[in-house]
Amino acid sequence: MDQPTLAPEKQLDATTVDEAIAYLRAEYADAVTLDDREGYGGVIVQSNRLVDVARAIRDDLGFDYLSSATAVDYLGAGDHLEMVYHAYRTSGGGSLVFKAQTDREQAEIPSLVPIWRGADFQEREAWDLMGIRFRGHPNLKRILMWEGFHGHPLRKDWREAYYEEDQKPFDNRWPGGQVYRVEERNVFGKNVTYPPDIDLGRLMDSSETAVYQSLGLGVDVERIMDKDGFETNELVVNMGPHHPSTHGVFRMVLTVDGETVTSLEPVMGYLHRNHEKIGERNTYLHNIPFTDRLDYISSMGNNHGYVLAVEQLMSLGRKYNPPTYRCEALRVMMVELSRIVNHLWAIGFWLNDIGAFFTPVLYFVQERERILDFFEAVAGSRMMCNYMRFGGLFGDLPERLKSVSNLTNDRVRDYNTMQFLTEMINERIPRTIDELERLLTQNEILLERSVGVGVLTREDAINYSAAGPLLRGSGVAYDIRRADPYSIYPELDFDIAVEDEGDMYARYRVRVAELRESVRILKQILPRLEATEGESIWADGKPGAYAPRVPHGEAYGRVENGKGELGYYVVSAGGRGGSANPWRYHVRAPSFINLTPMGIMSRGHKVADVVGILGSIDIVLGETDR
Amino acid sequence: MDLNLQELNQTEFPVPAELENNIAITSLSQLYNWGRRNSMWPMLFGLACCAIEMIATAASRFDFSRFGFEVMRATPRQADLMIVSGTVTKKMVVPIVRLYNQMPEPKYVLAMGACASGGGPFKEGYNVVSGMDKYLPVDVYVPGCPPTPQALLYGMIALQRKIDGQSIANGDDVPWYGVSSAEPTPVPVLGPDIIDPRQMDMIRRQAEAAAGDISSLGIRDLPAATQMVAARVAADATAVADATPVSEDALSFVLPSGGAPWAEAEDIREKRRLRALARKALRASRRATVAEEE
Numbered sequence: 001m002d003q004p005t006l007a008p009e010k011q012l013d014a015t016t017v018d019e020a021i022a023y024l025r026a027e028y029a030d031a032v033t034l035d036d037r038e039g040y041g042g043v044i045v046q047s048n049r050l051v052d053v054a055r056a057i058r059d060d061l062g063f064d065y066l067s068s069a070t071a072v073d074y075l076g077a078g079d080h081l082e083m084v085y086h087a088y089r090t091s092g093g094g095s096l097v098f099k100a101q102t103d104r105e106q107a108e109i110p111s112l113v114p115i116w117r118g119a120d121f122q123e124r125e126a127w128d129l130m131g132i133r134f135r136g137h138p139n140l141k142r143i144l145m146w147e148g149f150h151g152h153p154l155r156k157d158w159r160e161a162y163y164e165e166d167q168k169p170f171d172n173r174w175p176g177g178q179v180y181r182v183e184e185r186n187v188f189g190k191n192v193t194y195p196p197d198i199d200l201g202r203l204m205d206s207s208e209t210a211v212y213q214s215l216g217l218g219v220d221v222e223r224i225m226d227k228d229g230f231e232t233n234e235l236v237v238n239m240g241p242h243h244p245s246t247h248g249v250f251r252m253v254l255t256v257d258g259e260t261v262t263s264l265e266p267v268m269g270y271l272h273r274n275h276e277k278i279g280e281r282n283t284y285l286h287n288i289p290f291t292d293r294l295d296y297i298s299s300m301g302n303n304h305g306y307v308l309a310v311e312q313l314m315s316l317g318r319k320y321n322p323p324t325y326r327c328e329a330l331r332v333m334m335v336e337l338s339r340i341v342n343h344l345w346a347i348g349f350w351l352n353d354i355g356a357f358f359t360p361v362l363y364f365v366q367e368r369e370r371i372l373d374f375f376e377a378v379a380g381s382r383m384m385c386n387y388m389r390f391g392g393l394f395g396d397l398p399e400r401l402k403s404v405s406n407l408t409n410d411r412v413r414d415y416n417t418m419q420f421l422t423e424m425i426n427e428r429i430p431r432t433i434d435e436l437e438r439l440l441t442q443n444e445i446l447l448e449r450s451v452g453v454g455v456l457t458r459e460d461a462i463n464y465s466a467a468g469p470l471l472r473g474s475g476v477a478y479d480i481r482r483a484d485p486y487s488i489y490p491e492l493d494f495d496i497a498v499e500d501e502g503d504m505y506a507r508y509r510v511r512v513a514e515l516r517e518s519v520r521i522l523k524q525i526l527p528r529l530e531a532t533e534g535e536s537i538w539a540d541g542k543p544g545a546y547a548p549r550v551p552h553g554e555a556y557g558r559v560e561n562g563k564g565e566l567g568y569y570v571v572s573a574g575g576r577g578g579s580a581n582p583w584r585y586h587v588r589a590p591s592f593i594n595l596t597p598m599g600i601m602s603r604g605h606k607v608a609d610v611v612g613i614l615g616s617i618d619i620v621l622g623e624t625d626r
Numbered sequence: 627m628d629l630n631l632q633e634l635n636q637t638e639f640p641v642p643a644e645l646e647n648n649i650a651i652t653s654l655s656q657l658y659n660w661g662r663r664n665s666m667w668p669m670l671f672g673l674a675c676c677a678i679e680m681i682a683t684a685a686s687r688f689d690f691s692r693f694g695f696e697v698m699r700a701t702p703r704q705a706d707l708m709i710v711s712g713t714v715t716k717k718m719v720v721p722i723v724r725l726y727n728q729m730p731e732p733k734y735v736l737a738m739g740a741c742a743s744g745g746g747p748f749k750e751g752y753n754v755v756s757g758m759d760k761y762l763p764v765d766v767y768v769p770g771c772p773p774t775p776q777a778l779l780y781g782m783i784a785l786q787r788k789i790d791g792q793s794i795a796n797g798d799d800v801p802w803y804g805v806s807s808a809e810p811t812p813v814p815v816l817g818p819d820i821i822d823p824r825q826m827d828m829i830r831r832q833a834e835a836a837a838g839d840i841s842s843l844g845i846r847d848l849p850a851a852t853q854m855v856a857a858r859v860a861a862d863a864t865a866v867a868d869a870t871p872v873s874e875d876a877l878s879f880v881l882p883s884g885g886a887p888w889a890e891a892e893d894i895r896e897k898r899r900l901r902a903l904a905r906k907a908l909r910a911s912r913r914a915t916v917a918e919e920e
Contacts, residue, residue, distance in 0.1 A: 274750075
């Protein structure tokens, strides 16, 4: 891997995005053209020069952070596949979007893994779901589906077994359709035909062996001489998908020498729920409850990223009113409360992983329950809030919080909402954080287990596209709320939590600091809510359209979620009047991309530490696998 | 869980009033079930969003240990209950069936949430199994997305009620006392798509029938349903063009001519029900005889 080098003599790394694009067009005139499709931005790069241009973007122009790399299938609109890359500067600012196109039949694009290691999993995903081969990729295998699966499901002409129509609402349901259930017509849920000599035994191999083969295992196990001249074998340890410490259905295949990890391969896809395929069938509004189920710990933050992306697209059209101030304040409040929930949960379960089994969690879950009660009273559901809408919200705060479904609880609840919030933000949450710090921050066992373990250097963190506490724990002060601000964050007073060490303990410290910063933000939100009391959450006083039409174009909406940068890349193929369904709906999931450096972080540590390192990254499988 | 003797003492044999707190006369089934229902050990096993609510149910506020569920075991060998908490994907159903096979009898499955019950919001997804009951026998379904902890507790209490109704004397209720060995559930195979070994015969017949038109492995063919929909949306001509029509013959293998594939199962269930009714009647008449003799 070649390291990013700065080229200060050109002074290019301080240019604006437009200047950077102008530079690229001048410097690589034969390879770079402006993307002039309606509503699109950035440049299109000839795929044979892609690696050179990408290196210039990283080294000369200083866009050192590859946030997202994803593919779009333009079947019927040019009939090509397109890779879309979003690069940012870790010093802040907007994105440089560059794209590479390829033929659908012989889809091949050079791999950008030599430039950004963070492209590794994302390119594998593009291969798996879109069928683009990446020339030069070190380990191009399926990542979400199993090896041996037939077809590349995100292609527009690939249809699932329960396919009905390309877009919802389906004709048979609405309006006044003849309702039937699709499985009544496809009883066994199959859409594959098999050869007559199908052999079960032969099929059984493909998915499992592929996992081990990539490690060079199962075929030829390496023999090692230990220090006493004893001949030993490297051992393969398989953890997951059913394992109490993998935070869900995540799987790791490790090779160990004694108890020391020599290599680690994350295996995922056990919760691949096809968000993106379903998202293309859905209307824009349909997708909001689906975003809840990505990172199911902080659903409010997921809503926020998605509505930002679609609002970006809607603002290209004529009829669009941006959200009111009260709406923005409420969004920020909900998102910060989610962040608190997320970090309490993350720290609690990380402690589980390093041996403090379940007792600390009980303390943190207590406060989480309180916040969830609030969410339930406001949005109607504890976890899957489905709260934000394009240009607004599901509803304003109720005047009083009453327990609705909570019949088994010890006492009946009825609070004044603002009083409840004031008490929670000023007293309860800070008290919980104090308690947490008192128990843990100087705790000797915790220090022993976490200091110096799972180190990720600053350079690696950037190059591997790490995000969130993982990035900031490695000394990169990159927080999207400051680096590329959205909503009302620019006017709020808070600091970016950052630690330089890059180990597990640094990540813990970052999370604790972020808890405190969130409380600081919430304290500033309260007076804003009081000042806007009575103001509508919708710009024109009434809720937005049930089925909004979104103008033609692309948008990348990103937020700083609890786990890191959550981005939504949404493409609308709307003609005149806009489209009701996204053409492409891609989720840049922090939990997924943050796993890319898992291998290098674990190497040389003990198996017991691997579990802790995974906990300190803080993944949630709904988002990892989508 | 205190042993409430008065409650347990449900036979007709009178116990002297002074011994009521010390002696209970009950049936073996009842005592046995009382023990089982209050020491259900769930498997420490989370799939998706519902797992978070399951953890919340286990935590201090809702605390399912009040009902005897507290000992969550990470190994299937020590678990009585599998709470399928979340979306079952094709990739994950393989380990799930394997885990289920490793659980000792008596074992129960609780499908938590919409996904585990029937696919839920992700049902149409290409990697999603529409419900755990496609592969495993499910005892209790808990609706919700995700179900609240209260709903999960209610589902667990429903399972306890189910256990209460089982009888050692009835071989259908407690197959683990039967003489025949229990067959493990066949583990699905990840081929070009997921393959349920129980459907192998059907697949092979279907494949042989289609062999005339299609020969190479795993050609993805549009299902019959798609064709019907596609025919209605005739405007989308390009998409329909590359769809190979499924012949009537091929379909007849999917739906055997003898009726629906589940008709046989219905039949067996009906026979069982009748047998159970007969037993119940017999017991009642015996009890009546005893009462008369007294």
